[in-house]
Amino acid sequence: MPLRLPPLTALRAFDSAARHMSFAKAAAELNVTPAALSFQIKSLEEHLGAPLFHRLNRAVELTEAGRVLAPGAAEGFQTLAAAWQSARRLQDNTTLNVTAGPAFTAKWLAPRLYEFARSFPEIDLRFSATLRLMDFARDEVDVAVRFGYGPDEGLYALPLRREWITPVMSPEMATRYPTPDSLRDAPLLFDHSVDFLDPPCDWTTWFRAAGLEFTPTHGSHFSQADHAVDAAGAGAGVALGRRAMVVKDLHEGKLVAPYTLALETKAHFRFICTLGTENRPQIKAFRDWILSEITKTDYVTDSLTIIPVEDIPPL
Structure with a gap:
């Protein structure tokens, strides 16, 4: 009973x-x-x-x-x-709550939002720039864009483009450091937001992939990827730029990637939402828009030789 x-x-x-x-x-x-x-x-x-x-x-x-x-x-x-x-x-098809990391929001999402708003004026987009783990129901989040390895169990997770790193710098600085070997004397910038990557995608690994045994010990250190990239664009030094953080600046000529070598990591950005909600109108529109925007800068990889970091022999 x-x-x-x-x-x-x-x-x-x-x-x-x-x-x-x-x-x-x-x-x-x-x-x-x-x-x-x-x-x-x-x-x-x-x-x-x-x-x-x-x-x-x-x-x-x-x-x-x-x-x-x-x-x-x-x-x-x-x-x-x-x-x-x-x-x-579930009854609201005009509001979309999105969370993404501060660096991805600043360097990838924010500069493109005008295009999304122009294409979908009926969608009210609300952003939370944070790396905090989110509960989709409790935090009223519709979509999360996250960088890492996963897994994203019980969720809809769409991998976005593969992520690589390569040295980036201002056009003026590129004339001063024309070869990988010349970077030994360059002011190097360190992005500690990727310290969790395993194998590491750091300066020592990149130099080793370029056939140079060099472990830099001096330079400016940043906890946020966008800060390191912005410093490189301002001429403060050379940063190891991740694809998502630098493609727009490379496309616009604010940064250059003068060397052909890039390291690929298995960590990647994922488009994440609650399983079963991926085809709600505003979520599908945002997903399709992100994929479309990514293809606009795919050509940036044309000149790069991309090597999986797992293929780089350890010291």
């Missing part, structure tokens, strides 16, 4: 009172009178057959039964609220 649950309004009154430890504050939160809230809790106690609160002079305390019920009631209402919000979002 199925368990007969008490009325939802009574449970809601209990949850609010247990959180506030005050009938008056709970009544204000639920926009009811204290008498009405007290009646709901009393009916819940009658349904249970035991008191849930000790009524004191100017306060209330949970009984043992109340302490057992309170965590489950709170979790239940949180779960119900999240499910209801997710169901409501």
Whole structure:
């Protein structure tokens, strides 16, 4: 025989009172009178057959039964609220909440958003630039663009273009350092946002791939990829630029990649959303737009010899 649950309004009154430890504050939160809230809790106690609160002079305390019920009631209402919000979002085909890393947002997404807005004026695009792990339901996120290896279990994850790194610099600096060997004397920039890559895609590995045994120890260090790339564009030094971070600047001539050697990593950007939502109109439109924008700069790889970093022998 199925368990007969008490009325939802009574449970809601209990949850609010247990959180506030005050009938008056709970009544204000639920926009009811204290008498009405007290009646709901009393009916819940009658349904249970035991008191849930000790009524004191100017306060209330949970009984043992109340302490057992309170965590489950709170979790239940949180779960119900999240499910209801997710169901409501499914009816909205004009709002798209996207999260991406700060560097990808700054160097890839933001400069192109005008094109998306012009092509899809009916979609209200909202961005959160963060690397924090997101819960699609709790954080009301529709799409995440993330860089790494995965896996993205239980999610729709579309790999974007393969990711490579190669030295990039201003056109003026390229005249001063025409060969890989000349980079020994160049001001090198270090991007520590890729320190997690295994095998590493760092300066030592790139020099080794170029047939040079050189481990640089001096230079400017950056925690964000876009900061390193911007410094290179300003003429401050030479950075190892990742494809997604430099293709637009290479396309526009703000940066040059004067050498033909690039290292490919198995880490890549992925377009991620909840499984089953990938064909919602605004999500599909955003996905197709990203893929279309990527193809516009595919030619940048034409002059590069791309070597998987796994093929570079270790020291």
